[in-house]
Amino acid sequence: MTLVHNWHLGRKMEYPYFESRPKQQFAAVFNINRCIACQTCTMAHKSTWTYSKGQEYMWWNNVETKPYGGYPQFWDHKILQLLWDNGNNPMEWYTSDDDKDATSAPYGLYNSDTIFELAQTKGLNQQAVGYIPDDKEWRFPNIYEDTAASEKTNYETGPAAESSELPEHKRWFFYLQRICNHCTYPACLAACPRKAIYKRKEDGIVLIDQKRCRGYRKCVEQCPYKKPMYRGETRISEKCIACYPRVEGKDPITKGRRMEARCMAACVGKIRLNGLLSGDYTKPDPKNPLDWMIHIHRVALPLYPQFGTEPNVYYIPPRWAPRSYLRQMFGPGVDEALEKYATPSRELMAVLQLFRTTQTMFARFEIEDGKKIYETEVDGRKFEVYNDTVIGFASDGTEMVRVQVEEPTWESDEKRMVTY
Amino acid sequence: MLNKLLFKSVLFMCAGVMLLLASNDKVFSQGVGLGAEAEATVEENIPREKALVVKYINADLDTIDKAFSQAAPLKLELQMQDRAFPNGGGSVSALEVRGVHNGSRIFFNFKWSDKTKNDRVIADHLFRDAVGLMFPLDIVTISPETPFSPRMGDRGKPVNIWHWKADWEREMDSECGFEHMEDQYPDMFTDFDFHTHPLHFHDQELHSIPLISGGRAAGNMLSQPNKGTTVEDLNAIGFSTLTTQDHQDVQGKGKWENSGWNVTMYRDLITADTNDVQFIPGVETFFNVAVWNGEEGDRNGQKSISTRWSPVKLETVKYDQ
């Protein structure tokens, strides 16, 4: 084992390889608040990569309903339980100002074991704690769809007696969109005894070499997000490939420019923004929309940072769900992120307009000021909306989109309102 | 915990090595695994005294079982693999090896007890029974002064490995030569049809294979149907380096009977492949073995192994007159 810095945890952690970050990192921001669970992303994935024999059960992209849903079933409950280790590993965070640092420890300090460290603490003969889901657990990708959680049953309260009012709904559920996180410290890669899994220097995409894999299923066992999957038909494992040909700009539609992954580009709810993070987390680029949302504005958070893999899909948490549940899922950054999302700054308001405006990945954005169009109060705070214009640029500097905060509308001439 | 981390951060200075890695085109790539592998002990570099004598008998494949009954077995004790993560195995404690050659081919026979037959790997939770036989690729002397790791060889010390697999045996014997998803999930195409394999659907699926065929397109031998052998011919130069040979030369047959496996692997004494060990009657080499018990989830380093080399001596060819 060696020590590597994990900025999600605000500290160095044990990992079987040296720290070696990619030049740029494939990443995405998912705004949970906007997802309508239409599963268009899921089908976009399926029809692109896993429509063949042995891949029937594979959904490299899936959308599950929290808190009960999971693909494979209860994956996160199971990992959390393993990590909890009968209370010996409390998964605690220190969040005083002393424990924080703007770039290297923005959420504070995680003071318990990660999946890698727990395997060591327990003296297990493997790199990380984990389990292999059996085939029944993969069987119902959308089980418990729209099933809400509540402290009380309908019988106790009478239907709808528990009101749904912000900041926390008493009866709640939300959709969690999941793909492989192309982690900075992939557990799948650490677990592979053959070193058949590699992380690309140029974009941080994590891939399983289909020639070297021997179907040992160690990645299936030790990826805490359960994203590598065993393909019985070929006797080896496969995982999300981040649509790397698109990311490389191989699709002619974007004329050689980097293109968002399929699941991202298909998103109906416009919840996803996909691109590359700049490589050095200590020097985020304030003009890169992902760097800005993740490192600077900190409105988007990693999924289960306590696992320790430094996952690279970031989520804007749902406003209505109980904070304690969200803190467990997205770490201690939740309160700050939600506050920022509930009354978005002018800049955030503008950046949110970039989501799903083009398939081309943005490397840079600019904002042009517009007029004030609206004013209100949210949670006792004044909130003003300006009709600013945001401009998104590809990495070669080409302007790809120009959108305003207020969506333009037109009214047709009355004469054209033909009725039959 | 923090103290522990502080202490460890001293170690972190060795991150200078990072620079080396950074010049690679993969962030984490082969050969930089740390901490989970231990060197072979001095004892492990002393081969066993008792050799496996490969008897010269003028037998061929049909009469080989009878020939084996005339060959003296070498009994080996096995133990769990505890050197390279993931450690494991140990459920098979002993193995009997016999050897015979007929002047042009060499045959090795293995018998071990295993109450459960695991010869399928079509689903997540299925792991195979297997046996592996390893030789130094070249003619070598092995001693504490001239060490040669009995565990997967080493850099500059390549080994040739023959790996018999129970599922390959099952497939060789089966009609279609390859187990498919529908053998595990007969209703996979539809839950509500009396025809479990509606033809049109089946066809579509089958034809889609070349499009997104993963391991099959990549030329991974494990993914190919109709391999024509039950033994994989491989090389290694240490942990994590096991690699399938381009040219497959080893054959095998195995049978599970009386709560145990009886497996034979055979090959020509001499091959044209420079990655193969060559057997010369009268010349001594070494071998080592490993056994996997699929029922226990054995695979990769999770295996029962013999920790020391055993010498192999081929009797010289005796001519009848």
Ligand code: SF4
């Ligand atoms: S396509 Fe978008 S809105 Fe629809 S389920 Fe997927 S993430 Fe949610």
Ligand code: SF4
């Ligand atoms: S999410 Fe899992 S499969 Fe993806 S990189 Fe991380 S550990 Fe590997």
